[in-house]
Amino acid sequence: MSQRLAEIGVDVHYRHTVGDNLGRIVPVLELALTRSDVVLMCGGLGPTQDDLTRESIATVTGRPLQSDAEAEQRLREFFARRGLTATPNNLKQATVPEGGRLLENTCGTAPGLLVEHDGKVLIAVPGPPSEMREMMRREVIPYLTERLGGRPMAVHARVLRFADIGESTLVAQIDDIIAEQTDPTVAPYAKPGEVTLRLATKAESAAEAAVRLDAMEARLRERVGGNIYGVDDETMEVAVGLALRQRGATVAVAESCTGGLIASRITDVAGSSDYFLGGVVAYANEVKQRILGVPEETLADHGAVSEPTALAMAAGVRDLYGADYALATTGIAGPGGGSEEKPVGLIYLAVADAAGTLCVRHNWPGTREQFKHRVSQYALNLLRKRVLGIEMER
Numbered sequence: 136m137s138q139r140l141a142e143i144g145v146d147v148h149y150r151h152t153v154g155d156n157l158g159r160i161v162p163v164l165e166l167a168l169t170r171s172d173v174v175l176m177c178g179g180l181g182p183t184q185d186d187l188t189r190e191s192i193a194t195v196t197g198r199p200l201q202s203d204a205e206a207e208q209r210l211r212e213f214f215a216r217r218g219l220t221a222t223p224n225n226l227k228q229a230t231v232p233e234g235g236r237l238l239e240n241t242c243g244t245a246p247g248l249l250v251e252h253d254g255k256v257l258i259a260v261p262g263p264p265s266e267m268r269e270m271m272r273r274e275v276i277p278y279l280t281e282r283l284g285g286r287p288m289a290v291h292a293r294v295l296r297f298a299d300i301g302e303s304t305l306v307a308q309i310d311d312i313i314a315e316q317t318d319p320t321v322a323p324y325a326k327p328g329e330v331t332l333r334l335a336t337k338a339e340s341a342a343e344a345a346v347r348l349d350a351m352e353a354r355l356r357e358r359v360g361g362n363i364y365g366v367d368d369e370t371m372e373v374a375v376g377l378a379l380r381q382r383g384a385t386v387a388v389a390e391s392c393t394g395g396l397i398a399s400r401i402t403d404v405a406g407s408s409d410y411f412l413g414g415v416v417a418y419a420n421e422v423k424q425r426i427l428g429v430p431e432e433t434l435a436d437h438g439a440v441s442e443p444t445a446l447a448m449a450a451g452v453r454d455l456y457g458a459d460y461a462l463a464t465t466g467i468a469g470p471g472g473g474s475e476e477k478p479v480g481l482i483y484l485a486v487a488d489a490a491g492t493l494c495v496r497h498n499w500p501g502t503r504e505q506f507k508h509r510v511s512q513y514a515l516n517l518l519r520k521r522v523l524g525i526e527m528e529r
Contacts, residue, residue, distance in 0.1 A: 136175060136260075139271050143280050144288040144337055145173070155185035157194070164195045168255050173279065178262030180245040182224040188259045189230055189248065196252045198232035206237050206246055213244060238274040242266040247274060256282075288337040291344030295355060296365040297330040298516045305330050308359050319351045327505050328512030329371070364519065371515045372400040378522040379410035384459040386518065388414040389427055389452035391439065392466040392482065396511045412456040417448065427451030438477070440465050442494045445483035449494075453487045460522060461487040462514050468503045480506060484514050486521045493521070 137147045148171065153163045160179075167174040179188030193200050206229035214221040228245045231237050238247030238258075243266045248259040258278075260270045297305060302325035306313065313321050319336040334351050338344035356363060365374045379386060388397050398414035401407055415426050420439055423429040428451040429444055437443045445465050453461035466482030473479035480500035486493050495517065499509050520526075 136177065136267070136271060139276055140175075140279070141290040141292075143276060143283065144290060145279060145283075155179060155187055157187050157190060160187060160191040161194050164191055164257070168195065168252075168257075171255075173256045173258065175275070176257070176259040177267055180228065180247065180259055180261050182222075182227055182245075184224075186227075189227075189232065192235075192248060192250055192257050192259065193232045196232055196250060196257070198234055198250065198252070200230040201233055202226070203229050203231050203237055206231075210244060238270055240266055240270060241273065242269050249274075249278065288339055289344075290335055290337055291341060291348065292333055292335040293348045293352065294367050295332045295334070295352065295363050296369065296371075297332070297359070297362045298328075298364045298371070298512075300330060300359070300362040301325075302330045305332075305359060305362070309355065312354065312358070319347050321351065321355075327499075327501070327509040328516075364516065371512055371519070372404050375401065375515050375519045375522070376404045376407055376410060378519050379460070380406075382522060384522060385410050385412050385456075386460040386462065387412045387452045387456035387458035388461065389448040389463040390414060390416050391418055391423075391448070391464060392468045393464045393507050393510050393514070394418070396507050397462060397464065397514055400511055400515065412458050415452055415455070423448060427455065440467055440477055440481060440483065442483050442485075442496065445485035445494050446487075446492045449485035449487035449492050459488060460518060462518050463487075464510055464514055466506075466510065468506045469500075470503065482506075482510050484510065484517055486514075486517050488521060493517075 140147055149167070151163050151167070153159050164174065176188055179186045189200055207226055210225060210229055211221045214225065225244070231248055232250050235248055235250035238249055238260070240246050240261060243261060243263060245261045245266070247261065247270050248257070250257045258275055260267045260275065302323055306323055319334045322333045324331045324333060332355065334348050336344050336347045338347070364371065388401070390397055395414065395416045401411050415422070417423045417427055420434050423434065423439065423444065424431055427448050429447040433443045433447055445463050448463035448465060449461045452463065463485040464482065467473050467477060467479050469479035473481070478498060480498045482497050482499060484495050497513070499506055501509070
């Protein structure tokens, strides 16, 4: 809902989640009407006793609920076509606060509501996502666009994606740009293995917005461009695919602690069969030996989680598939299994090509899910830099 509103230049200043209780919903609505021109509600339009959106709007506006004859007839016909009889609670969905109107629901039985009251607007849409999205598209957005005068100043955004730099370091390098920001705005966001900058501006056309966004992007690239790996939907797996495709190269992966996540992310990209040959999830040492050719003495002397094992896994899977490049991961995802010598979060990542093999070691404590995602992100970036010939840490 917020995304659709941004596209027509409507700023979402507040969000509130409230339970299905009239005594809680009404104060939230009263507060919302004191600080916003338009209040959108999602959910609570069904036939059950805890569907209280209609009643809440009626209470706040002082407009009694009344039945809409056409909507009631449509509901009766809907149930009749299915050999059923509409019950009183079903027909509740055909009621609307006095002076308001129902919004057609083409995907379900519960109509939406729109009430103009004291210069403000209350709009309610169904909770099921498919119904909500379609009602936003067909009813809400056209209404609000017309209310705005038909020429919305849409929000246009661009996301710059960064690797090999933390949020605090990135912000420190561009703190003056962030401090001076007016239009476009520049907002940093961080998650495990990645930092992004979201540039945003309001404009009547995409072309007008592009001029401003291009200028800000150029300024940021001049300052920190070496860490940008993608723009907008160019995720790390997309960036890797582009690099491999440009060079006509192929890749294979050998994964232990990531359990196939790297292969999954690579194959999330359409057309990845052009460069991805296959992978091996080698959890057991016996699989590392038999499938990837990791020497028994390597595992005995150094253990499964070690640099020699990671290097052997990468070289082995490259030979197995005849790939130009190979990635390997072996580590301790936790929460158990660690030791003083090899703590939870320890990871070895290796990349191999015709020039040889490279292994890096890190320790990233966190949840098992966080660990696996961060490792997959870092491994893919390691591959991207190897393919592009970017100098890497050792």
